Amino acid sequence: MMDNLPELPVWVEMLTLALLSSAMLLALIRLYRGPSPADRIVALDLIASVTLCFAVAFAVISGVSRYLDIAAIVALVTFIGTVAYATYLKKRYND
């Protein structure tokens, strides 16, 4: 699986991971601060997207294409999670 894959410069890998890490950090700050529960749901949605980006970037950096399956699974689960949070919020408000 590792045969004749192109070589990426190290600074590209480091810059990608640094950008994604700072995105995750900012999303976590919003998750901590968020005045309303809906803000926290938005932050969680963003964290899931950044996790997807991490999985794809890590697949490219490590050179193992099987890691892309993680992205597919997380993409499927995220939607259900967001819908569940929204439904819970509405139910709690109705009660």
Next chain:
Amino acid sequence: MTSSVITSFFLIAGAFFSLLAAIGVLRFPDLYTRMHAATKAPAFGLLLLQTGAAVYFSSLYTTLISILVIVIIFLTAPVASHLISRVAHYTGTQKWSKTLIDELEAESIIPEASEKTGGEESS
């Protein structure tokens, strides 16, 4: 060599768009403007990253997985964010002071929805 340069470009651009989304989520004044940042930019960043991965591995399996993930994200992200915004509007989340127009409130969809759920609860 060429493939490496293209992959590097796509990786950095995708990560940059994720960072833009996070900055928007942190800095915007309102839930609805935050959601505007949190829905579009990460989807585009993920599209760029997946394209980079497909170019890098250049195999059929990787390309199919990338297309699958892109299609899933672009189908579900708008639905999820629409759901969140509806629930937020329903539960009365505070709007930005400079908001100009609120068509959902003007059309009075909200009382109808509350009546419907109230009926479901009592039954």
